[in-house]
Amino acid sequence: MHTHEHEHESPEALPDAATYWESRYADGDRMWSGRVNAVLADVVATLEQQGPVGSALDLGCGEGGDVLWLASRGWRATGVDLSPTAAARGRAAAADAGVEDLARFDAGDLATWDTEERFTLVTASFLQSWPIEIPRAAILRRATRFVAPGGHLLVTAHAAPPGELPEELRSYRFPTPDDDLAALGVDRGEGADLEAAVGAWTVVTAELRPRSVARDDGTVHELLDSVVLVQRR
Numbered sequence: 001m002h003t004h005e006h007e008h009e010s011p012e013a014l015p016d017a018a019t020y021w022e023s024r025y026a027d028g029d030r031m032w033s034g035r036v037n038a039v040l041a042d043v044v045a046t047l048e049q050q051g052p053v054g055s056a057l058d059l060g061c062g063e064g065g066d067v068l069w070l071a072s073r074g075w076r077a078t079g080v081d082l083s084p085t086a087a088a089r090g091r092a093a094a095a096d097a098g099v100e101d102l103a104r105f106d107a108g109d110l111a112t113w114d115t116e117e118r119f120t121l122v123t124a125s126f127l128q129s130w131p132i133e134i135p136r137a138a139i140l141r142r143a144t145r146f147v148a149p150g151g152h153l154l155v156t157a158h159a160a161p162p163g164e165l166p167e168e169l170r171s172y173r174f175p176t177p178d179d180d181l182a183a184l185g186v187d188r189g190e191g192a193d194l195e196a197a198v199g200a201w202t203v204v205t206a207e208l209r210p211r212s213v214a215r216d217d218g219t220v221h222e223l224l225d226s227v228v229l230v231q232r233r
Helices: 017-026 038-050 065-072 084-097 136-146 177-184
Strands: 055-059 076-081 103-107 119-125 147-158 201-214 220-232
Touching: 017 084, 038 065, 038 119, 038 147, 038 220, 055 065, 055 136, 065 076, 065 084, 065 103, 076 084, 084 103, 119 136, 136 147, 136 177, 147 177, 177 201, 177 220
Parallel strands: 055 076, 055 119, 076 103, 119 147
Antiparallel strands: 147 220, 201 220
């Protein structure tokens, strides 16, 4: 989740994150393309070569493009987003696609949302918010509890501005792979024994990855992503 709207308002005038994101979705039509994120597609292709499909959890799912893509491949996929409107759009799209038995959408605050289920894959794609920030590092640390033994956690983030940022937002610190590994509580080495609730992890990928996006006008926009993939032992 990311946007530049309300960028000129003072901090006192800004709403809380839940109100802000619900307004962003509810006040307009579909916000995102609905296409699967490329990093997720690459990781899932590799996982499917290693074994059968399983269960997936998408944190900050928006309108559900990744969840629907996973469900179309046979994954039991759950998406959680702060906006009830976004979650409702995901449910409607799942029904339209005939995958409502495999795709579930919850509206909830990721800082407190919880479940007893443990997932083969937990993913967070571009879970970033400005000008109203969310407790991103704490959310990522909580996400580790949802990964089943042997399962994977994938975090993809903007590592540089995805466009021109206004002056008042240029202090926003974009995460590096090391930042997100630290948020997860995972050592960059062979893996680290953490507190019992977190377990032990192996770092599969922790890198900056360039990406080119073609615009409608024919120009190409160069982006830089941070990609972190870890596996629970």
